[in-house]
Amino acid sequence: MGLLKDLLTYFSPADEAKRFPSVRFVDLKELDILSAPNFETFYPAFSKHAGERGTVRLLLSIDISGQVVGVKVAKSSGFARLDQAAINLGQHFVFTSYQINGQPCPIQTSIEIEFRG
Numbered sequence: 001m002g003l004l005k006d007l008l009t010y011f012s013p014a015d016e017a018k019r020f021p022s023v024r025f026v027d028l029k030e031l032d033i034l035s036a037p038n039f040e041t042f043y044p045a046f047s048k049h050a051g052e053r054g055t056v057r058l059l060l061s062i063d064i065s066g067q068v069v070g071v072k073v074a075k076s077s078g079f080a081r082l083d084q085a086a087i088n089l090g091q092h093f094v095f096t097s098y099q100i101n102g103q104p105c106p107i108q109t110s111i112e113i114e115f116r117g
Contacts, residue, residue, distance in 0.1 A: 023061070026098060026107045034066060037092035042085045043115055052079045055114045056086035064104035066095040074110055086113040 044052075054077025061070030071090040073083050090111065097104040 024100070024105060024107050026109050028109045028111055031098065031109060032096040033093060034096055035092075035094040037089050039089065039113070042089040044081050044085050047079065047081050047085070047115065048117055051117060052077075052082055053116050054078050054082050055112050056083050057110055057112050058086055058090045060090055060093065060109050060111060062095055062098070062107050062109065064097055064106055066097045068093050068095075077115065082115050085115070089113055
């Protein structure tokens, strides 16, 4: 649990705000996705069978290399299981580095993940 606890502490929103005090919000349409996870593999089998459906809006924090370093639920689906699945999915995106005036910078963006049967 030590490493996991350290990672959760390191990537907590409060720490992130300290590390990146002026993080720019960028619309997802402006970003190039290098790698996106297979959404279907993240839909929990129990949720699917139980008919749990919904949309989760995530806030992704992306570092200067395009890696997702933080994921937070901005709007819940109403199902904790789906919200957690969306968080797990969000951690698997990789973007190209976002640059301003030729300089890579950390950013945030939002994405909606829709779970439907």
